[in-house]
Amino acid sequence: MMNALIVVVAAVVAADPAARIEPSRLIKDLRDLPPSRTVSTSPDRQIVLKNTEEMLLGKLRHMGYTPVEQYLKWTTKGDARVLTNTGWTTVPDPAPKTWRNIYVEIPGKTHPNEIIIVSAHFDSVPGTPGADDDGTGVAAALELARTLKDTPMQRTVRIVLFNLEEIGLVGSTEHAAWTKQRLDAGTETIVGMMSLEMLGYFTDEPNSQRIPIPAIPGVFEPPTVGDFIAIVANQASATFARSLVCGMNDAEPTLKTTLIDFVPGVGETMPDVRRSDHAPFWDIGVPAALVTDTSEFRTPHYHKPSDTIDTLDMDRYTKTYRAIAGAVWRLAGPIESND
Numbered sequence: 001m002m003n004a005l006i007v008v009v010a011a012v013v014a015a016d017p018a019a020r021i022e023p024s025r026l027i028k029d030l031r032d033l034p035p036s037r038t039v040s041t042s043p044d045r046q047i048v049l050k051n052t053e054e055m056l057l058g059k060l061r062h063m064g065y066t067p068v069e070q071y072l073k074w075t076t077k078g079d080a081r082v083l084t085n086t087g088w089t090t091v092p093d094p095a096p097k098t099w100r101n102i103y104v105e106i107p108g109k110t111h112p113n114e115i116i117i118v119s120a121h122f123d124s125v126p127g128t129p130g131a132d133d134d135g136t137g138v139a140a141a142l143e144l145a146r147t148l149k150d151t152p153m154q155r156t157v158r159i160v161l162f163n164l165e166e167i168g169l170v171g172s173t174e175h176a177a178w179t180k181q182r183l184d185a186g187t188e189t190i191v192g193m194m195s196l197e198m199l200g201y202f203t204d205e206p207n208s209q210r211i212p213i214p215a216i217p218g219v220f221e222p223p224t225v226g227d228f229i230a231i232v233a234n235q236a237s238a239t240f241a242r243s244l245v246c247g248m249n250d251a252e253p254t255l256k257t258t259l260i261d262f263v264p265g266v267g268e269t270m271p272d273v274r275r276s277d278h279a280p281f282w283d284i285g286v287p288a289a290l291v292t293d294t295s296e297f298r299t300p301h302y303h304k305p306s307d308t309i310d311t312l313d314m315d316r317y318t319k320t321y322r323a324i325a326g327a328v329w330r331l332a333g334p335i336e337s338n339d
Contacts, residue, residue, distance in 0.1 A: 015334060017147035018251040018326035023318045025146070029059070029139035030309050035129040037122060039167060043080050043093045049163070052122055053100050056138075056161055060104055063146055070101040070178070072163065074170045083126045101171045103160040106148050109335055114155040116331050117179075117193035118144060118324075119172065119277050121165035131309045132299060134165070137196035140321045147325055154333030155191060162277050172277035180284045191331060192240035193288040195278040199320045200312035201299040202227055210297040212272040219262065226298035228256040229320050232273050232290040234263040240287035244327050251326020255319045272297075291324065 037049045060067040080093040108114060120137030124130030138161060145159050164170035172195075182188045203226045211222035231248075233241035238261040245259050260273075266282040267274040273290065274282075281288035296302035301311050 015151075015336075016251065016326050017144070017151060017329050018322040020147045021143065021318065021322055021325065023314065026139045026143055026318065026321060027309070027314065029142050030131060030135045030312075032059075033122070033130065033135045033138060035124070036126055037124045037130060038126050039076065039097075039099070039123070039164065040081055040083055040126050042082055042091055043076075043095070046080070046097060049099070049123055050097060053102065053163070056102055056122060056142075059142060060102070060145060063149060065104040065145065065149070067102050067104050070103065070171075070175060072099045072101065072170060072174050074099065074164060074167075074174075099163050099171075101160060101162050101175055103158055103175075104145055105159075106145075106151065106153065106157045106332075108154050108156040108332065109152050110154045111333070112156050113188045114191050115158050115188050116155055116191050116328060117158045117160060117281075118196065118328055119160040119162055119193065120196040121162040121171065121277055123163055123166050125166050125303045127305055128303055128307045129305070129309075131307050132198045132200050132293070132312060133295065133302065133307055134197055135309075136198060136200040136312065136317060140196050140199060140324060143321060144325055144328065148329065151329065152335035153329065154335060155331070157328060157332050165277055169277060169280055173280045176280035176284050176286070179281070179286065183284070183286075190281075190286045192237070192244065193278060193281045193286055194244060194324075194328075195276045195288065195290050195292075196324065197276040197290055197292045198295050198299070199229065199291070199293055200314070200317035201293045201301070202313040202316045203298065208298060209294065211294070212297060213260065213270060216262070220260065223258055226294070227316075228258045229323070230258045230260060230290070230292050230294050232263065232278075232292065233259075233261045233288070234265065234267060234282050235261070236285070237282070237287040237289055238262070241289040243331060244289055244291075247327030247330040248323035250330065252319050252323035255316070255323045257323075 162171035
């Protein structure tokens with residue numbers, strides 16, 4: 001009986017995508033992302049963001065996917081807003097470009113209309129490599145697409161790479177509106193959505209962590225050391241967020257996590273918790289959670305030229321990916337392979 005149990009446990013561990021990670025691929029995908037992936041630059045330099053779209057499409061096609069390109073309605077309308085040494089200004093943009101979100105799906109075997117959304121944004125702000133913000137999220141999303149491909153699961157996993165997050169959540173707002181149409185039509189339900197937003201900066205220094213949420217006696221005591229990954233959810237998303245954290249802790253017990261699942265409403269009274277791609281999904285009533293190293297509330301490199309790969313804690317970033325991959329697999333409902 002004990003030998004049979006050991007075999008079953010070993011089979012589960014082997015099947016878990018968290019066990020199939022290749023850290024070298026995470027690092028390569030981080031390095032492949034060019035700096036200043038932004039529309040907030042002169043029209044000739046916007047090509048960097050356009051090239052990033054093509055690079056990501058190529059990576060997904062190389063994995064064997066047929067990625068979907070979701071065109072965005074946003075445009076410069078002939079004037080590009082550009083950050084200069086003296087501040088923001090506008091310059092002529094004679095050929096405004098069309099921008100794209102990109103997504104792929106791993107179809108569920110038994111409940112394909114039940115969807116788990118995992119997202120990251122690939123644009124950055126001007127003048128920064130954007131390694132943590134949000135290269136870490138993009139690299140994790142790409143590795144998730146690799147490790148989950150052809151994995152039998154009950155539910156569908158939709159991996160979305162959003163564009164234009166840094167100019168007002170443009171890509172995720174568009175995708176949330178598209179999602180709502182499908183929800184209203186009854187063609188799918190969303191089990192939950194997670195926004196992977198900065199996953200790689202950690203520190204063990206005392207008083208290295210700030211939290212824009214005050215202490216709540218008996219409920220929440222703000223941490224003061226930046227050695228954890230935060231999972232942030234509004235009250236309507238609490239059940240999903242707790243399941244997500246349980247899956248993360250199961251997949252990678254050595255990763256420290258902090259759950260904040262009591263944001264009221266859609267975060268109207270806590271604007272700092274609405275600054276990523278989960279917020280448009282809160283707005284349409286979809287359970288959604290922000291998974292983050294807390295950005296400028298921890299890292300001194302936020303939106304700066306110093307947001308480089310060498311500032312990241314690759315060991316804890318790898319553990320974070322492992323936790324996320326294992327949690328997504330568990331939430332999607334593993335199916336035992338007959339191979």
